[in-house]
Amino acid sequence: MKQFWGRALRPSYMGIVYFFFYFPILVLVAYSFNNATYSMLWHGFTWSWYQLLFQDSDLWTAALHSLILGVTAATIATLLGMLAAISLYRYRFRGQNLLHGLVFILIITPDIVLGISLLILFNTLDIPLGFISLLIAHITFCIPFVVVIVYSRITGLDKNIFEAAYDLGANEWVSLTKITIPLLKPALIAGALLSFALSFDDVLISYFVSGPGFEILPLQIYSMARFGIKPELNALCTVLFSVTIVLVLLSQWLTRKKS
Amino acid sequence: MLVCPPVFLHYGFYVFYKRNQSEQMANTIIEIKGISKSFQGNSVLEDINLTVKEGEFLTLLGPSGCGKTTLLRIISGLENPDQGQLLIGGKNCRGLSPQERHVNTVFQSYALFPHMTVFDNVAFGLRCQHLPKAEIETRVNAALQMVKLQKYSQRKPEKLSGGQQQRVAIARAVVNRPIVLLLDEPLSALDYRLRKNMQLELKQLQRQLNIAFVFVTHDQEEALSMSDRVVVMHEGKVEQIGTPRQVYENPANMTVAHFVGETNSFDSRVIEVLGKTMTVDIQGQTFTVKNTRDYAPGDHVHVLVRPEDLKVWSHADVTDTTNMLPATVTEVIYKGSTVDLMVRLSDNTLLAASEFFDEDDEKLEYTIGEKVWLHWFPGWEVVLPYEA
Numbered sequence: 323m324k325q326f327w328g329r330a331l332r333p334s335y336m337g338i339v340y341f342f343f344y345f346p347i348l349v350l351v352a353y354s355f356n357n358a359t360y361s362m363l364w365h366g367f368t369w370s371w372y373q374l375l376f377q378d379s380d381l382w383t384a385a386l387h388s389l390i391l392g393v394t395a396a397t398i399a400t401l402l403g404m405l406a407a408i409s410l411y412r413y414r415f416r417g418q419n420l421l422h423g424l425v426f427i428l429i430i431t432p433d434i435v436l437g438i439s440l441l442i443l444f445n446t447l448d449i450p451l452g453f454i455s456l457l458i459a460h461i462t463f464c465i466p467f468v469v470v471i472v473y474s475r476i477t478g479l480d481k482n483i484f485e486a487a488y489d490l491g492a493n494e495w496v497s498l499t500k501i502t503i504p505l506l507k508p509a510l511i512a513g514a515l516l517s518f519a520l521s522f523d524d525v526l527i528s529y530f531v532s533g534p535g536f537e538i539l540p541l542q543i544y545s546m547a548r549f550g551i552k553p554e555l556n557a558l559c560t561v562l563f564s565v566t567i568v569l570v571l572l573s574q575w576l577t578r579k580k581s
Numbered sequence: 582m583l584v585c586p587p588v589f590l591h592y593g594f595y596v597f598y599k600r601n602q603s604e605q606m607a608n609t610i611i612e613i614k615g616i617s618k619s620f621q622g623n624s625v626l627e628d629i630n631l632t633v634k635e636g637e638f639l640t641l642l643g644p645s646g647c648g649k650t651t652l653l654r655i656i657s658g659l660e661n662p663d664q665g666q667l668l669i670g671g672k673n674c675r676g677l678s679p680q681e682r683h684v685n686t687v688f689q690s691y692a693l694f695p696h697m698t699v700f701d702n703v704a705f706g707l708r709c710q711h712l713p714k715a716e717i718e719t720r721v722n723a724a725l726q727m728v729k730l731q732k733y734s735q736r737k738p739e740k741l742s743g744g745q746q747q748r749v750a751i752a753r754a755v756v757n758r759p760i761v762l763l764l765d766e767p768l769s770a771l772d773y774r775l776r777k778n779m780q781l782e783l784k785q786l787q788r789q790l791n792i793a794f795v796f797v798t799h800d801q802e803e804a805l806s807m808s809d810r811v812v813v814m815h816e817g818k819v820e821q822i823g824t825p826r827q828v829y830e831n832p833a834n835m836t837v838a839h840f841v842g843e844t845n846s847f848d849s850r851v852i853e854v855l856g857k858t859m860t861v862d863i864q865g866q867t868f869t870v871k872n873t874r875d876y877a878p879g880d881h882v883h884v885l886v887r888p889e890d891l892k893v894w895s896h897a898d899v900t901d902t903t904n905m906l907p908a909t910v911t912e913v914i915y916k917g918s919t920v921d922l923m924v925r926l927s928d929n930t931l932l933a934a935s936e937f938f939d940e941d942d943e944k945l946e947y948t949i950g951e952k953v954w955l956h957w958f959p960g961w962e963v964v965l966p967y968e969a
Contacts, residue, residue, distance in 0.1 A: 482692035485659050488679040489686045490706035490757065500705075504696045 347563060354556035371557040381542060381558065388522055388539035391453070395460035396517035400510055402461070403468025408502065410469070411476045412484075428466040436463060437530035444531060451533030459531045460521040467520065468513035475509035476502075515573045519566070608634040610760055610793050611656060616665030618651055625651050627817045629665070633761060633793050638784070640796045642804040643814035644840065649797045652814075653763050656795065657686045670760055680709075685754035686763040689770070691746045693738040699725070699749050700734040706757040724756040727786070744775045751786070761793045768803065780807055801841050805829060813837045835968045838885050845891065845932045847884040848967070851876045861964070864926060868904055871960050881967035890961045891934040893922055893947070894954040905954040908932070913947050920945040924953060 357368035375381065410422055428436075440462065444455045483505070487497045503510070525540045532541060546555055611633035618626040626648045633639050641649040654660040655667065658679035667674045669682060685706070694702050703724055707717045725731045728748035738746055747767060754762055764783075768776045784807050787794045798804050804811050805825040813820045813828060813836075821833040832838035838846070852860045852867065859872040861884060870884060899905070911931070912923035922934045932955070936945050947953070 480690050480692055482688040482690050483694060485679070486686070486688060486692040486694075486753075487705070489657055489659070490753065491680045491709035492705070493680060493709075496709060501694060505694075 350556050351560045354560045371553040374554050375557045384537040384539045384542040387536055391456055392518045392521040395457055395464055395521045396514045399461045399464035399517045400468050400514040403465045404472050407469045407472035407476060425466045425469050433526040437527040441530040452536045455531045459527050464517035464520055467516050471513045472506055472509045475506055479505055511573055511576050610635050612668040614666040616662045618662050625817050629819055633795055636791045636793055637809040638787050638794045640804040640808035640811045641814055642811050644799055647814040648817040649814050650765055653765055653797050657684055657763050658682045683760045684763055685757050685759040687750045687754050687767045689766045691750040693746055693749055695738055698735050702749055703753045703756050720756055724752040728752045743771055761795055764796045766797055835965055843888050843933055844885045849882050849884045851878050851880040853878055864906055869959050870962050870964055883965045885963040886957050888933040889935040890957045892956045893934050893936055896952055899954045902954055905956045908953055908955050910947050910949055910951045910953055
């Protein structure tokens with residue numbers, strides 16, 4: 323009897339959890355095809371919101387900006403984060419534990435603190451708010467995530483592998499490019515994808531450090547949403563959700579070889 | 582086959598040249614002079630002095646934590662000594678990185694590059710030297726042939742068995758033609774039978790290559806069966822250096838005696854010295870033993886007898902009991918080639934004895950609780966000064 327309940331409850335519990343996660347998204351996707359502007363009732367299938375979306379040139383510019391920003395920030399953050407993780411692993415120096423701890427603190431620091439402090443920094447240094455300020459901000463909040471991912475991968479590797487490389491005559495550069503980076507590849511891909519995702523949907527920090535000259539998608543959506551949820555927005559979010567799924571599948575495929 | 586690659590010819594010439602320069606330098610390839618090392622205030626190596634000779638199989642033997650691996654890492658350049666000098670081929674290695682030393686290491690974990698094929702693993706060192714492609718190919722194939730792995734050259738290490746990975750690690754090191762090959766417990770991850778085979782293969786390989794091997798192990802049987810010389814280490818110090826026979830038959834002190842092979846030790850006093858022999862008191866009985874260290878009457882000593890030297894006689898077989906100790910059998914372990922016994926003396930001391938089948942003892946039948954007489958041939962014991 324006990325077993326019966328266990329067997330019956332476990333799937334239904336999981337079902338409830340997943341329903342809770344995905345139902346709002348499914349509703350959003352459904353409404354993006356609803357042939358009505360304000361009604362919550364189903365009025366038939368339409369592509370019109372997507373047509374409207376693809377004609378909105380402002381939104382396209384913002385999306386392109388976000389893409390450029392995301393890719394650039396993810397690339398730089400991955401490179402810097404990788405180097406930071408390798409140095410934390412390779413070298414023993416004073417204050418190492420402190421630095422390691424600071425990485426985690428940066429992850430849990432409220433975005434609002436980071437946003438305001440970056441804004442003050444840019445004002446002090448007279449850096450105009452726009453692409454550069456956004457890029458610096460996005461790199462800043464992405465690096466800790468990359469460091470944590472890469473560091474956990476590198477500590478899982480056999481330390482002797484790096485020593486073997488030196489023993490066989492590799493210099494620092496050969497060891498980095500032929501041994502370390504290939505072995506860290508899955509972590510680097512994961513770190514870059516996560517950075518891109520973080521950058522692509524960041525509203526709070528970007529809100530503080532963006533300028534009028536460089537519109538980005540999350541802020542655009544945010545300001546659109548303030549005037550009510552239009553079906554066009556549903557369509558846009560559906561597109562973003564689909565892109566996310568493709569990216570997740572892509573990362574799975576790229577790192578599949580293991581096991 | 583890497584029978585005598587050019588670099589050895591060069592090295593041979595170098596040695597020849599050196600030999601003319603100074604005779605005592607002749608055969609020495611590595612000289613370790615007064616090396617000390619500590620980690621965070623814990624002394625790991627204390628004043629190590631050691632030489633490695635050309636083409637010899639030298640084993641660093643000791644329990645884990647005795648500093649043998651640290652010593653190996655100092656030779657390879659992965660650690661720097663706090664004090665002392667290291668000469669490889671007569672050249673002072675202070676400040677030389679691992680890349681600049683003509684030695685290669687086989688790691689305990691093999692440390693193969695998991696993302697490269699077997700071929701690329703073995704070729705790694707040669708590619709670092711930017712050798713021509715054709716030469717790399719010839720040498721890698723020769724090395725793989727030597728360890729019988731040509732068939733697997735395009736496989737990834739994870740697709741190989743432990744023994745095969747081990748061979749790749751060896752090929753990857755020797756393909757660079759090092760002056761000395763360093764091996765850090767390379768067989769410890771293999772199962773018993775494979776380990777036996779690899780011991781034989783390693784020994785043959787070493788003869789074939791004719792380069793010095795410095796081999797680290799905690800397995801005394803492995804050390805004795807493979808080495809030309811054994812360095813027994815304990816708590817960061819060298820306790821004894823000698824051939825396997827010297828180390829086993831004439832241990833320098835109690836540490837060596839206990840670590841290398843099993844041994845029974847009697848707490849004893851010298852009664853009388855008669856030139857090369859002396860009489861000692863063991864359990865109230867008088868025994869005549871060799872006097873190898875100028876002992877004087879009254880000296881407190883250990884008399885050591887190896888289990889295989891201890892004869893156990895049933896009461897029925899004995900008529901004369903001089904130079905014999907009475908004991909009781911407490912354990913009988915049949916091992917196939919031997920019968921191992923645990924016997925208890927009247928003062929509760931437990932001793933181990935290994936009995937061999939021979940024409941005198943075809944049966945070797947003992948029962949637990951049986952009263953027996955213990956005996957060894959005078960002179961087969963080792964007498965060492967007493968250590969608390």
